[in-house]
Amino acid sequence: MKFTLSHTDQASKARAGILETDHGTIQTPCFMPVGTLATVKSLTPRDVWETGARICLANAYHLYLRPGTQIVREAGGVHRFSKWDGAVLTDSGGYQVYSLAGLRKVTDESVTFKSHLDGSRHQFTAEKVIEIERDLGPDIMMVLDECPPSNADRTVVKSAVDRTISWAQRSVEHFHKTKPLHGYDQQLFLIVQGGIYPDLRTECAAELVKLDTFGYAIGGLAVGEPNATMYEVTDHTTDALPTHKPRYLMGVGTPVDLLECIARGVDMFDCVLPTRNARNAQLFTRDGKLNFRNSKWKTDFSPIDEETNSYASQNFSKAYLSHLVNSKEMLGAVLATMHNITFYEQLVTEARARILDGSFVKWKNAFIARYNTVK
Amino acid sequence: MKFTLSHTDQASKARAGILETDHGTIQTPCFMPVGTLATVKSLTPRDVWETGARICLANAYHLYLRPGTQIVREAGGVHRFSKWDGAVLTDSGGYQVYSLAGLRKVTDESVTFKSHLDGSRHQFTAEKVIEIERDLGPDIMMVLDECPPSNADRTVVKSAVDRTISWAQRSVEHFHKTKPLHGYDQQLFLIVQGGIYPDLRTECAAELVKLDTFGYAIGGLAVGEPNATMYEVTDHTTDALPTHKPRYLMGVGTPVDLLECIARGVDMFDCVLPTRNARNAQLFTRDGKLNFRNSKWKTDFSPIDEETNSYASQNFSKAYLSHLVNSKEMLGAVLATMHNITFYEQLVTEARARILDGSFVKWKNAFIARYNTVK
Numbered sequence A, B: 001m002k003f004t005l006s007h008t009d010q011a012s013k014a015r016a017g018i019l020e021t022d023h024g025t026i027q028t029p030c031f032m033p034v035g036t037l038a039t040v041k042s043l044t045p046r047d048v049w050e051t052g053a054r055i056c057l058a059n060a061y062h063l064y065l066r067p068g069t070q071i072v073r074e075a076g077g078v079h080r081f082s083k084w085d086g087a088v089l090t091d092s093g094g095y096q097v098y099s100l101a102g103l104r105k106v107t108d109e110s111v112t113f114k115s116h117l118d119g120s121r122h123q124f125t126a127e128k129v130i131e132i133e134r135d136l137g138p139d140i141m142m143v144l145d146e147c148p149p150s151n152a153d154r155t156v157v158k159s160a161v162d163r164t165i166s167w168a169q170r171s172v173e174h175f176h177k178t179k180p181l182h183g184y185d186q187q188l189f190l191i192v193q194g195g196i197y198p199d200l201r202t203e204c205a206a207e208l209v210k211l212d213t214f215g216y217a218i219g220g221l222a223v224g225e226p227n228a229t230m231y232e233v234t235d236h237t238t239d240a241l242p243t244h245k246p247r248y249l250m251g252v253g254t255p256v257d258l259l260e261c262i263a264r265g266v267d268m269f270d271c272v273l274p275t276r277n278a279r280n281a282q283l284f285t286r287d288g289k290l291n292f293r294n295s296k297w298k299t300d301f302s303p304i305d306e307e308t309n310s311y312a313s314q315n316f317s318k319a320y321l322s323h324l325v326n327s328k329e330m331l332g333a334v335l336a337t338m339h340n341i342t343f344y345e346q347l348v349t350e351a352r353a354r355i356l357d358g359s360f361v362k363w364k365n366a367f368i369a370r371y372n373t374v375k
Helices: A044-050 A060-074 A078-082 A094-099 A124-136 A154-176 A196-210 A229-240 A256-261 A273-281 A311-314 A320-326 A330-358 A360-372 B046-050 B059-076 B078-082 B096-098 B126-136 B156-179 B198-209 B227-239 B257-264 B272-281 B311-315 B317-327 B330-357 B358-373
Strands: A002-006 A015-021 A024-029 A028-030 A055-060 A087-091 A102-106 A111-114 A123-124 A141-142 A185-192 A215-216 A247-249 A268-270 A282-285 A287-292 B001-010 B015-019 B024-028 B031-032 B055-059 B087-091 B102-106 B111-114 B121-124 B141-142 B187-192 B215-218 B247-249 B268-270 B282-285 B289-290
Touching: A002 A330, A002 B015, A015 A044, A024 A028, A024 A330, A028 A055, A028 A330, A055 A060, A060 A123, A060 A124, A060 B317, A078 A141, A078 B268, A087 A094, A094 A111, A123 A124, A124 A141, A124 A154, A154 A196, A185 A196, A185 A247, A196 A215, A196 A229, A215 B087, A229 A256, A256 A330, A256 A360, A273 A282, A273 A330, A282 A330, A287 B055, A311 A330, A320 A330, A320 B059, A320 B078, A330 A360, A330 B330, B015 B330, B024 B330, B031 B055, B046 B330, B055 B059, B059 B078, B059 B087, B059 B096, B059 B121, B059 B126, B078 B087, B087 B096, B087 B282, B096 B111, B096 B141, B096 B257, B096 B330, B111 B215, B121 B126, B126 B141, B126 B156, B141 B156, B156 B187, B156 B198, B187 B198, B198 B215, B198 B227, B227 B257, B257 B330, B257 B358, B272 B282, B272 B330, B282 B330, B311 B330, B317 B330, B330 B358
Parallel strands: A028 A268, A055 A087, A087 A141, A141 A185, A185 A215, A215 A247, A247 A268, B031 B268, B055 B087, B087 B141, B141 B187, B187 B215, B215 B247, B247 B268
Antiparallel strands: A002 A015, A015 A024, A102 A111, A111 A123, A282 A287, B001 B015, B015 B024, B102 B111, B111 B121, B282 B289
16 A cells, blocks of 8 residues: 655645555545445445545444454455445444443453444454454554543543553554455554644654554544634644655544645545435535425426536436435435535545645635535 | 237247337336336436336326426426436326225215325326326326225126226327327326126226227236236236237236236236335345345355346345345345346346247246245
């Protein structure tokens, strides 16, 4: 795997890069659709490919519980299991353990939790998560971290940082002791925690950078803190990360968040918004979000979105989508998901072109102004 | 519109024909996927096209209630509304009025019913249904009929036959008084009722044949009567219909039903089985139905069905489909629907080839023997 920085913007910290994996080349900044259970909800892999996405997320915690790590391993890894030809990144499930699982108990050694599905008891260690991700076979493996809630006080965040650093050290050690199982390269990303405390972010980043892994993620943001704070912490944290390595901001965000954080030096994003909102009939456009439960679309025969170049956006009318949504037809979710992911992919693709031609900041500000204009 | 009989089997009543419409040519025998609300549930129109289907069903009753006839008319008809490039047949909704609607009241003049959605009161007459179908713009319009339950006694069935004949006469008259609204040809099919009573079927068919419409349907079957009875009544009724006109057996059936009724002279079929069963994780194969809720598929990494030539059947493993189904992922329904419709389409396509080469009955019997073998 190889990450090459093609260009850094003069007027911002925005970067255009190229991430080469054994499952294809990804141009950064990139947006990774979320496919928690090895499926981007409602879309076939060929439809996901058509959105322009070349790397998807899956979730180690979820796949470990269902269908079980062993089944994905026997299938030849998550790509072959799900027939996705692009690259895959698996989140460790640290976040899910804290947000979904019941009765979890965290010690310096491990986190014990009850499955959100059947209440069965499980234990994750830093090493165990590496093993799971070797079995699952993503191109990029995320380490187990501790992700405190946004309202956690400094003492709690400091303790999470210490544990995240210690687990990162153990993860890297175990990563080097183990090998890919499916015949292609896997690389490890560490996760910077530290909440909204700049000094804790700096400390965490400094310790993780010493471990010299392929890439770095910024975790524990977009968990309830104000947007301005999220941007500040992101800005601060990217300064503490190596220039020549990819940076991934986990779980972010809206189209505006993506552009603001690209401007602050982030290369990779994932978020459930385009997929989850699609299933709630909310579509992203350059004019902001459209809610297709609103009856005003019932007789609008114009295309869903002429500015987004997808089968769904160009071929079907707002009236038809409104009909599907109001009738609770699955095709409504399918078309909305196709549209939303394509919108996100075309957004980062255009951002990259604007970084390369030097017009990124001007373009970003115009995009945001139009997006936020009340219609 | 034009129907040409290409060949009739020597060893059975099976026919191979060609139905030419302004939305393309359909080879018969054909299977029409059900797209009640102008969407074949879970599939995009391009995915429906890929199954081999060239004509789909929609339902006048359902579309009249939601999104409303006027909206489909303004969209330019059901094809443009749903972006389906093939042909469309709309069922009148007679069956739905009897099976879904509440508090219906049938007189010789009309049927009054309450919407299954909001309880609002509506009235359908033979003429009103023609008007609705002119608005909706299918290639083939079905008349309003009266469809008695399978356990109805002879007096009730006789009265339904009389009303069906009278409504057919009024429908034909109104059909000729009105014109297509969307710039392409529309033709009318009448529906033979008569329950399980051969003489009532004969009487009904004879009266309808006098009206000389483009095609004829056999209604009121597969509503609970034994399979053998359904085959007998079908066999009897096709004898009472003109040779040179298309015959459509409504709401039938399983793969075996299709072959048995093709052998009895039927040209066109529709049924919810491939789509509805797909959403319940049941897949049709040459070895019978497979239930993907069964845990035995969890570790079967062979393709869903090597004998069905579809993206879904060939590319994804049984283990992956099992995972999707067990996780209640929408993609499970999508892949199963693609597979099932393709299976049906390839079944009728092969039936046609076997009719043309003279091996239909032998092939049908072998297909059924294998399909019914307990594994």
